[in-house]
Each structure stands twice: as C-alpha cells, then as structure tokens.
Amino acid sequence: MKETVTYLPNLMLVLESENENRLLITRKPQKKSRQKFDPYSFFMSDVQFKKHRVFRETEDVIFYDISVDESNSSDLVVHTGAAISPPNDLVGAKQFYIHGCQDDYNRVVSGERQFELVNFDWKYPYHIVRLNVHSGALIIPKNTYHRSQSGEEGSIVINQAKRYEGFDSKLEFIPVSAAEVPELYKVLLHEKPVIHTLGE
Ligand SMILES: [Fe+2]
Numbered sequence: 001m002k003e004t005v006t007y008l009p010n011l012m013l014v015l016e017s018e019n020e021n022r023l024l025i026t027r028k029p030q031k032k033s034r035q036k037f038d039p040y041s042f043f044m045s046d047v048q049f050k051k052h053r054v055f056r057e058t059e060d061v062i063f064y065d066i067s068v069d070e071s072n073s074s075d076l077v078v079h080t081g082a083a084i085s086p087p088n089d090l091v092g093a094k095q096f097y098i099h100g101c102q103d104d105y106n107r108v109v110s111g112e113r114q115f116e117l118v119n120f121d122w123k124y125p126y127h128i129v130r131l132n133v134h135s136g137a138l139i140i141p142k143n144t145y146h147r148s149q150s151g152e153e154g155s156i157v158i159n160q161a162k163r164y165e166g167f168d169s170k171l172e173f174i175p176v177s178a179a180e181v182p183e184l185y186k187v188l189l190h191e192k193p194v195i196h197t198l199g200e
Contacts, residue, residue: 046122046123046124046127047117047122047127047129047138047139047194047196048139049135049136049137049138049139050068050105050107050137050160051136051137052064052065052066052107052136052137053065066107066137066158066160068105068137068160068162070103070162071105071160071161071162072161072162072163073160073161073162073163074158074159074160074161075158075159075161076156076158076159077106077156077157077158077159078154078155078156078157079111079113079150079154079156079157080154081150081152081153081154082149082150082151082154083149083150083154084147084148084149085097085147085148085149086147086175087175089175089177089179091179093177093178093179094116094147094177094178094188095147095175095177095178096116096118096145096146096147096176096178096184097145097146097147097172097173097174097175097176098143098144098145098146098176099140099143099144099172100142100143100166100171100172101142101163101164101165101166101167101168101172102142102161102162102163102164102167102172103139103140103141103142103162104138104139104146104159104161105137105138105139105140105159105160105161105162106137106138106140106148106157106158106159107131107135107136107137107138107158107159107160108131108132108133108135108155108156108157109133109156109157109158110155111132111150111151111153111154111155111156112130112131112132112150112151112153112155112198113130113131113132113148113149113151113155113157114128114129114130114148114149114150115127115128115129115131115138115140115146115147115148116128116129116146116147116148116149116193117129117140117144117145117146118144118146118184118187118188119141119143119145120183120187121143124191124194125187125191126187126188126191126192126193126194127193127194127195127196128193128195128196129196130196130197130198131157131198132198135198137160142164145181
C-alpha cells in the first residue's frame with residue numbers, strides 16, 4: 001500500500017502540566033499472569049500511556065493539557081487515508097521503524113490509528129494498540145520496532161518525542177523488514193500479541 005504520510009517537524013507545544021501514566025491492558029496472552037504496574041521498570045516491561053488532563057470546560061469547548069515533560073521535539077504526522085507506515089516491503093513482509101535516539105509519544109488528535117509494537121526487552125514482546133483522541137500518548141521507547149495503520153478516514157498524530165544526543169532524522173526513519181530480522185520475524189510468527197483497546 002502506498003504510504004501517504006506528511007511530517008511537519010518541530011511544532012513545539014508550550015504548556016505547563018501535571019501528567020499521569022496509565023496502563024491499559026484489556027486482553028492478556030494465555031498461560032501468562034497479568035503484569036503488575038511497576039513505575040521503576042517504566043521502559044522495560046510494558047506499553048505505557050501519557051494521559052492528557054482536562055483543565056477547563058466551557059460550553060462546547062474543552063481545554064486539554066497534553067504536556068509531556070520529557071519531550072524536546074514535536075512532529076505532526078498526518079495519514080490522509082488508510083495509510084500503513086512504514087508500508088510492507090516489495091514482497092509483502094511487514095516493515096517497521098526502530099529508533100536508536102528517540103522515544104515516541106504518539107497522541108491521536110483526529111481519527112483512529114493502530115500501532116504494532118515489538119520490543120525484545122518487554123515481558124510480553126508483542127503488542128497491538130488502538131488509539132483515538134481519548135487514549136493519551138502512546139509511549140514507544142527507543143529500540144522498539146513499531147508500525148502504524150490508520151482507519152479508512154485517515155488520522156492525525158502528534159508525536160511529542162524525546163530525542164537523545166546523536167539523533168539524526170536520516171537514520172531514525174529507515175524501514176526495517178521483518179524478513180531481514182530473524183528475531184523479529186520469530187516474535188511475529190509465534191508470540192500472541194497483547195491487544196489494547198481504544199481509550200475511554
Ligand atoms: Fe517512531
């Protein structure tokens with residue numbers, strides 16, 4: 001499928017905030033016990049969200065605080081249709097992005113987007129996460145294979161990323177085919193994904 005993605009980098013959001021993390025697991029793999037949230041293993045154990053906060057409401061207007069204290073960069077990523085990013089390779093194998101110097105904080109501001117994540121360091125390495133405007137920002141730590149697909153109407157995501165020293169946009173967005181990474185292929189083939197449903 002043709003990729004229809006537009007990057008509008010460096011749209012900085014300046015908001016002061018309180019943030020909270022939320023763990024949302026609605027279906028766990030069989031034969032494994034439910035994980036208990038451990039704030040000290042934040043980037044090692046599971047998928048996490050950075051929730052927004054409603055700080056003001058007037059008639060027909062809601063003010064959301066979407067600050068991410070860790071963020072030092074913001075990208076706006078627009079899918080104009082049912083795009084898959086990155087798209088499959090030429091023979092149909094799934095491709096993924098993996099960042100070495102960036103954590104993603106992907107927040108849907110319009111539409112719906114499904115993320116597929118694989119992280120070999122997580123207790124459950126394979127996750128599928130559906131996001132909408134209520135979900136908060138999905139945190140994708142560096143060294144996590146990830147790809148996303150929009151619904152038919154497309155979607156808009158703001159990525160309030162944390163970039164580390166050495167970040168180079170030319171190196172961080174090189175699609176990697178599962179066909180070329182045996183360990184990744186093995187996870188996709190044999191692991192049952194943890195499914196995360198839409199936020200409330
Ligand atoms: Fe990313």
